[in-house]
Amino acid sequence: MNSVNPLLEILTSDRAHRxxxxxRGAVDRTADRLAAVTTPTTDTPAPVxxxxxxxxxxxxxxxxxxxxVAEVDALVTAETVWFHDPGYLAHLNCPVAVPAVAAEAVLAxxxxxxDTWDQSRIGTEVERRVVSWVTETIGFTxxxxxxxxxxxxxxxxxxLLARQAATTDGRRPTALDDLVVFATASSHFSVRKSAMxxxxxxxxxxxxxxxxxxxxxxxxxxxxxxxxxxxxxxxMAVVATAGTTDRGCIDPLEPxxxxxxxxxxxxxxxxxxxxxxxxxxxxxHLLDGIERARSVTADFHKSFFQPVSSSALLVxxxxxxxxxxxxxxxxxPEDADEPNQVDKSLQTTRxxxxxxxxxxxxxxxxxxxxxxFDAVLDVTEQVHDHVRRHPGLVLLAPTQLSTxxxxxxxxxxSDAEADALVAPLRATLLAEGRVLIxxxxxxxxxxxxxxxxxxxxxxxQVVASLDHVVATAExxxxxxxxSTETTGATR
Ligand SMILES: *Cc1c(COP(=O)(O)O)cnc(C)c1O
Numbered sequence: 007m008n009s010v011n012p013l014l015e016i017l018t019s020d021r022a023h024r025x026x027x028x029x030r031g032a033v034d035r036t037a038d039r040l041a042a043v044t045t046p047t048t049d050t051p052a053p054v055x056x057x058x059x060x061x062x063x064x065x066x067x068x069x070x071x072x073x074x075v076a077e078v079d080a081l082v083t084a085e086t087v088w089f090h091d092p093g094y095l096a097h098l099n100c101p102v103a104v105p106a107v108a109a110e111a112v113l114a115x116x117x118x119x120x121d122t123w124d125q126s127r128i129g130t131e132v133e134r135r136v137v138s139w140v141t142e143t144i145g146f147t148x149x150x151x152x153x154x155x156x157x158x159x160x161x162x163x164x165x166l167l168a169r170q171a172a173t174t175d176g177r178r179p180t181a182l183d184d185l186v187v188f189a190t191a192s193s194h195f196s197v198r199k200s201a202m203x204x205x206x207x208x209x210x211x212x213x214x215x216x217x218x219x220x221x222x223x224x225x226x227x228x229x230x231x232x233x234x235x236x237x238x239x240x241x242m243a244v245v246a247t248a249g250t251t252d253r254g255c256i257d258p259l260e261p262x263x264x265x266x267x268x269x270x271x272x273x274x275x276x277x278x279x280x281x282x283x284x285x286x287x288x289x290x291h292l293l294d295g296i297e298r299a300r301s302v303t304a305d306f307h308k309s310f311f312q313p314v315s316s317s318a319l320l321v322x323x324x325x326x327x328x329x330x331x332x333x334x335x336x337x338x339p340e341d342a343d344e345p346n347q348v349d350k351s352l353q354t355t356r357x358x359x360x361x362x363x364x365x366x367x368x369x370x371x372x373x374x375x376x377x378x379f380d381a382v383l384d385v386t387e388q389v390h391d392h393v394r395r396h397p398g399l400v401l402l403a404p405t406q407l408s409t410x411x412x413x414x415x416x417x418x419x420s421d422a423e424a425d426a427l428v429a430p431l432r433a434t435l436l437a438e439g440r441v442l443i444x445x446x447x448x449x450x451x452x453x454x455x456x457x458x459x460x461x462x463x464x465x466x467q468v469v470a471s472l473d474h475v476v477a478t479a480e481x482x483x484x485x486x487x488x489s490t491e492t493t494g495a496t497r
Contacts, residue, residue: 026033046094050358105369106362113157123344133360145297157278160303168243168272170329192220194248254407259295285376323443378461388465410456413477428452
């Protein structure tokens with residue numbers, strides 16, 4: 007091979023041997039890295055990462071796939087964030103199921119696109135089957151749905167369908183300016199972002215009052231809908247969250263569905279985080295009422311242990327999905343009798359992510375997924391108890407899922423000092439790479455946050471990580487106290 011002017015190796019039947027060699031090489035390198043992981047990431051300073059990437063000359067190729075893969079291994083894989091490491095406690099990223107990773111490898115080589123039937127006949131059938139399995143699990147009697155890139159797109163899609171229903175169904179057309187979406191302050195930021203993308207005014211999203219855990223109060227919802235009606239505005243949708251991103255709390259679905267039925271308002275349940283409960287052997291009841299939603303968001307790349315991306319928008323009535331259908335002569339003509347998934351999606355070319363969940367279900371079945379999510383929730387309960395009893399930590403909020411909201415604040419440390427420590431504590435831990443945590447705001451004050459999503463991480467391991475968090479907080483606090491003393495003394 008000429009390294010000055012190398013050839014682009016296209017994956018063809020003739021290059022099956024190259025595919026085998028190059029991808030096996032990549033898998034071997036990655037498996038070696040995986041086997042050697044001892045921390046969720048490295049302590050390489052951020053400027054060094056930036057310099058290393060900047061130093062690569064994208065206009066001077068290395069000349070072979072093997073060389074490029076070796077460079078990726080050293081430059082990227084060596085520095086990645088590993089979500090399966092017990093010290094990874096930051097965001098809603100899950101460790102992934104092995105069968106799904108194998109399916110991903112198949113997808114990478116086969117490269118299907120589930121848009122039109124003629125591009126993915128078997129893929130279409132498999133996606134449809136997985137979607138029916140999910141809608142049955144939700145409890146829809148004849149639902150439908152489509153895989154999406156994530157909860158953000160699923161929520162956007164749901165609200166688009168709700169907007170179409172509100173502006174075109176029966177009654178006189180409604181102006182976008184008059185539409186109202188009811189959510190809560192704890193609902194995902196993609197709800198507001200979707201409203202903006204859908205051309206709704208800023209005032210369109212109304213925060214319904216919540217209980218102290220951040221769960222929507224159904225009476226307050228009924229009141230807010232009545233108020234909007236009196237003001238001449240039209241209720242477009244209610245977004246109930248089944249697992250709020252920060253608190254991991256579930257809005258009371260049954261009473262919210264009662265209000266929505268009575269008022270004839272579209273109920274969307276954002277179960278991006280809580281969807282794992284659908285298959286939980288012990289906690290399925292937490293989602294009672296979800297089957298009364300008109301649309302549901304489920305992120306399999308959170309609580310179903312699937313690789314990014316894997317999410318779906320599910321609807322109770324298949325007709326609703328047609329509200330955003332669009333037709334093109336060259337792709338999916340209106341009179342087509344083939345089942346074109348593109349009719350149901352916001353995307354055109356689209357990944358066949360359903361194969362990953364399919365493969366996982368075929369390998370170990372839904373109860374195994376549910377037990378894994380249950381294990382996470384059991385450990386979270388133990389961690390909550392630990393934090394509650396810990397003299398240096400304050401537990402800030404309850405959870406129904408797997409977050410831990412807390413603050414380091416032993417006796418003698420003021421609110422202001424504790425608040426000021428939250429951001430540097432997270433940043434210091436990230437720079438060290440041993441224990442990764444997140445931060446947020448709870449009731450107006452900065453808070454530290456753990457998100458547990460690894461079924462193999464034990465309570466003892468989380469406690470050990472928390473010990474490191476506490477030791478780091480103490481060190482930062484002392485260093486800060488010393489530095490203010492010094493400044494005081496020199497003044
Ligand atoms: C994560 C999350 C989303 C967004 O999902 P992405 O897959 O990150 O786009 C939406 N809603 C809730 C409640 C979430 O936790």
